[in-house]
Amino acid sequence: MRDFERDYDYTEAATDGEWRLPPGLRRALPYYARRRWVSFGEPIPLFEHLHKVFGKIAHYRFMGSTIVFVNDPAWINEILVNQSASFVRERTLKRMKILLGEGLITSDDPIHARRRRIAAPAFHRQSIAGYADQIVASANAAAGRWSAGDEIDISDEMMRLSLHIVAKTLFDSEVTADVLSVRDEVNTIMGLYNFLVAFPKLESVLHWPIPGVIRFRRSRARLDSLVAKMIAGRRALSHQQLEQRGDLLSTLMAARDEEAIGGGMSDTQLRDEVLTIFLAGYETVANALAWTWYLLSQNPEAANTMYAEVDQVLGHHAATMQSYPQLRYTEMVFAESMRLYPPAWAMGRQSTRPVELGPYRFPPNTHFFMSQYIMHRSPEFWEDPLSFRPKRHTPAAKAARPRFVYFPFGGGNRQCIGEGFAWMEGVLSLATIAQRWRLCFVPRHPVVAQARITLRPKFPLTMRVEASR
Numbered sequence: 001m002r003d004f005e006r007d008y009d010y011t012e013a014a015t016d017g018e019w020r021l022p023p024g025l026r027r028a029l030p031y032y033a034r035r036r037w038v039s040f041g042e043p044i045p046l047f048e049h050l051h052k053v054f055g056k057i058a059h060y061r062f063m064g065s066t067i068v069f070v071n072d073p074a075w076i077n078e079i080l081v082n083q084s085a086s087f088v089r090e091r092t093l094k095r096m097k098i099l100l101g102e103g104l105i106t107s108d109d110p111i112h113a114r115r116r117r118i119a120a121p122a123f124h125r126q127s128i129a130g131y132a133d134q135i136v137a138s139a140n141a142a143a144g145r146w147s148a149g150d151e152i153d154i155s156d157e158m159m160r161l162s163l164h165i166v167a168k169t170l171f172d173s174e175v176t177a178d179v180l181s182v183r184d185e186v187n188t189i190m191g192l193y194n195f196l197v198a199f200p201k202l203e204s205v206l207h208w209p210i211p212g213v214i215r216f217r218r219s220r221a222r223l224d225s226l227v228a229k230m231i232a233g234r235r236a237l238s239h240q241q242l243e244q245r246g247d248l249l250s251t252l253m254a255a256r257d258e259e260a261i262g263g264g265m266s267d268t269q270l271r272d273e274v275l276t277i278f279l280a281g282y283e284t285v286a287n288a289l290a291w292t293w294y295l296l297s298q299n300p301e302a303a304n305t306m307y308a309e310v311d312q313v314l315g316h317h318a319a320t321m322q323s324y325p326q327l328r329y330t331e332m333v334f335a336e337s338m339r340l341y342p343p344a345w346a347m348g349r350q351s352t353r354p355v356e357l358g359p360y361r362f363p364p365n366t367h368f369f370m371s372q373y374i375m376h377r378s379p380e381f382w383e384d385p386l387s388f389r390p391k392r393h394t395p396a397a398k399a400a401r402p403r404f405v406y407f408p409f410g411g412g413n414r415q416c417i418g419e420g421f422a423w424m425e426g427v428l429s430l431a432t433i434a435q436r437w438r439l440c441f442v443p444r445h446p447v448v449a450q451a452r453i454t455l456r457p458k459f460p461l462t463m464r465v466e467a468s469r
């Protein structure tokens with residue numbers, strides 16, 4: 001096997017008529033895959049090589065498409081913010097339509113802008129403040145299931161926790177058991193999605209009578225009927241009653257778009273949005289929390305500082321919305337964890353018209369990828385990038401660094417709508433669990449990050465539970 005880094009195959013900037021592409025791989029991706037320099041299943045090594053070899057921008061060809069990989073914060077800003085009107089979401093995520101319909105993640109403007117306007121109030125600071133107690137109660141229940149000396153798989157535990165939180169806050173669910181069973185459906189669907197997404201004619205594949213696809217359809221139907229039940233139960237309520245209920249679904253149902261005729265969302269729109277929020281908010285937070293516990297176990301000094309803060313701010317009292325802003329070091333720990341292991345590890349956009357970045361000019365239908373994983377670990381922007389240092393996220397340090405060197409929640413008009421929620425959920429969950437337990441890593445399996453839709457631990461992360469005081 002030849003070494004890709006020594007023996008990459010590149011072109012100088014490619015000119016083709018009016019288009020000017022940056023340097024990149026001369027041949028299509030399968031050529032490199034056959035030589036095992038890259039692997040389709042593991043995209044991060046490819047991105048790392050391209051970054052190392054080509055620097056801030058590179059292109060390659062795959063299945064007839066031109067793919068541009070952008071590692072420059074100013075150009076990422078161009079794509080996500082300044083020239084965002086020239087892009088739609090890249091097709092890989094858009095194919096989630098088979099599950100999510102036309103929700104926030106899968107829609108493009110003008111539908112997206114309207115959807116965003118209607119959903120925004122449900123995620124305002126005042127709205128999500130009401131969820132703090134539910135988050136703390138769920139984290140306490142999780143911590144209460146463990147005993148000193150237990151060995152737990154922390155990613156599994158954090159998935160349970162974040163699912164519980166999303167079920168409580170989205171539905172205020174009396175039917176938690178129902179929602180918990182959804183987890184299996186979601187896992188089935190996500191597992192198959194990684195496989196199905198490779199098919200060019202995905203929509204027709206979905207009608208095939210093969211076992212995996214039948215399972216996918218069945219899981220999707222069960223999810224649909226569960227959500228339909230939740231919506232139907234609330235249709236009988238008045239606008240005021242909906243507002244009073246306070247769960248996210250009710251808030252969405254009470255939302256009105258003054259500019260649009262008809263105002264609120266139809267059942268189908270609600271279903272699409274609920275599933276979108278459910279999927280976007282569940283695995284991301286769970287992975288961020290799992291990686292944080294692992295990193296704390298490897299960095300005792302940072303862990304001691306965090307535990308001292310939790311002790312000082314909370315003592316034996318349960319965390320609340322009032323204590324949340326005081327848990328500042330805990331928040332920096334969570335931020336630093338998402339630097340090294342960003343749950344959303346890359347983002348994609350597709351151009352709809354000619355686009356210029358610096359000296360380059362790209363045709364419509366070019367695919368652009370930007371990777372948090374690469375930017376967050378770039379030695380150009382981070383001193384000793386692989387070391388875990390929460391102090392990188394003090395307000396002063398944040399103000400001093402360029403936008404899009406650190407962007408776990410994306411940016412521009414599609415920035416994560418749940419960002420405020422995610423910070424609160426992460427910090428309050430960490431602090432609540434830390435009041436009772438320290439978690440020590442038990443090296444039963446290698447620690448490997450696997451890039452799927454989110455960045456997750458490839459093998460179980462086993463942790464031993466020890467009393468924290």
Ligand code: HEM
Pocket residue numbers: 089104105116276277278280281282284285288342343344347348407408409410411413414415416417418419421422
């Ligand atoms: C640590 C946790 C989370 C991370 C790292 C994360 C990251 C992201 C990123 C990077 C995007 C933008 C993707 C793009 O522009 O292509 C996004 C979008 C989104 N996120 Fe999050 N997210 C998290 C938690 C949540 C939560 C808790 C919710 C809901 C409760 C949520 C709901 C959404 C939705 C609905 C979108 C689509 C927004 C749009 O396109 O307008 N996320 N998220």
